[in-house]
Amino acid sequence: MTTDITHTATRANAVTDDVLGTLDATGVAEAIAAGAFTAQEAAAAAAKRIRTVDPEVRAVRWWLPDGGAGPQAARDAAFYGVPSAIKENTPHAGLPTTMGSAALPQTPERRNGPVADQLAATGVNVLASTAMPEFGMTASAEFGDGRPSTRNAWNTGYTAGGSSSGAAALVASGALPIAHGNDGGGSIRIPASLNGLVGLKPTRGRMAGMPELRLLPVNVVCEGVLTRTVRDTARYVAAAERHRRNPALPPVGNVRGAGRRRRIGLVTESVTDFGIAGECLTPVLSLADELADRGHEVVELTMADLRIDGGFVDDFLHYWGLLTAVEVGATAAASRGRYDFGALDPVTRSLLRSGRRSAPSIPGAIRRLRAVTGNYERMFVERGVDAMLSPTMTSPTPRIGYLDPNLPFGEFMSRTIAMVGVTPLNNVSGGPAVSVPCGFDGDGLPLGAQFAGPAGMESTLLELAYEVEELRPFARIDR
Secondary structure, rough: OOHHHHOOOOOOOOOOOOOOOOOOHHHHHHHHHHOOOHHHHHHHHHHHHHHHHHHOOEEEEEEEEOOOOOOOOOOOOOOOOOEEEEEEOOEEEEOOOOOOOOOOOOOOOOOOOHHHHHHHHOOEEEEEEEOOOHOOOOOOOOOOOOOOOOOOOOOOOOOOOOOOOOHHHHHOOOOOOEEEEEEEOOOOOOHHHHOOOOEEEEEOOOOOOHHHHHHHHOOOEEEEEEEEEEEHHHHHHHHHHHOOOOOOOOOOOOOOOOOOOOOEEOOOOOOOOOOOOOOHHHHHHHHHHHHHHOOOOOOOOOOOOOOOOHHHHHHHHHHHHHHHHHHHHHHHOOOOOOHHHHOHHHHHHHHHHHHHHHHHHHHHHHHHHHHHHHHHHHHHHHOOOOOEEEOOOOOOOOOOOOOOOOOOOHHHHHHHHHOOOOOOHHHOOOOOEEEEEEOOOOOOEEEEEEEEEEOOOOHHHHHHHHHHHHHOOOOOOOO
């Protein structure tokens, strides 16, 4: 076991009396547009904040030269000059795409990929790339080779989640107002929940994606951001759509507040045998009562309504092994012989072995996972609900060391499955889902509530997220 678990807990607060103050990303953009300060001054302040807090949270993987990439969009872009960061599995000019792994060469990219281009089109200034667990395959950025773990800014004795770990730690600490993330099994929503942030996984195909993932039989990965306010997430989606809009989906537009009364399905079950911890469920039940008091109709839903049973977990794990093999194979091929297979984390190696053993089961697993989309979409029609409400996580935030990759693989996977019994459903179905802050656990760590909806209905989820923010103003780390 790693000695990280003995780390003395502290709160990592980067907020200080500089030009950024306590502004969210929208506030920073508005201040730059009004001439209150420049994009360069914002970048300098953010870089100083990051360098102050990163020794505690270990969120940065690679830096761009001072000043960052600079805004690469017109001055009227939604987030012109707002300092940000990109996850290290996403090609960006000047940054190595190291995927959280020590096995890959540290060669800076020559140009942006399509995801970085869409991010840049919103006007943000990327300063660095953020840390993640190897290939994004686990729920905590902890490493088997002794590299420092990425830590939760609310209490550095605990994980920041995964796989958009570094992004969440920097935004939660106040070092950045917005940061890029992506989500293949909950990797935006899990760290959003554990760090008291807003994290939207868009509808499959809504955002630009990594080209190689479009070849997968079930593309579970979506791109997005982590923010401290709902308006920042809504503004980002609208700005990203102006760069690239999928005509097969209804436009989201710039959602600016709560909407009409909805019929909401309350989910109190996990797709796993571990259930949902009472600590995670209680605040969501309370939130459901508050929403009902405000005129929403709340009805109970079950896994049977979604036609989901215990086989879903096995199918997803088989597919996760396949996805690991695809990621490792693609990055090894791109490395042109500079790939150090011996440096792979124990969990990655175990997932590869698991994938080989389960190869005969993969065709059936893919067939059943593909069927999830239709069942998921039909449920909204058959039960007449506009959105589902559930806890984001099925167990509270674990301490650093609880998900140590050096654990026996079976124990590691059991612990992981017990945490993430809700989020993978929307990666498989393709439907959108957003995590919003919803109270704190007994250790003072944030908890999250998730709203999920049918394909294309991000606007409904954002309206509900705005309403939660009105009901329960989100806590800030500097208070």
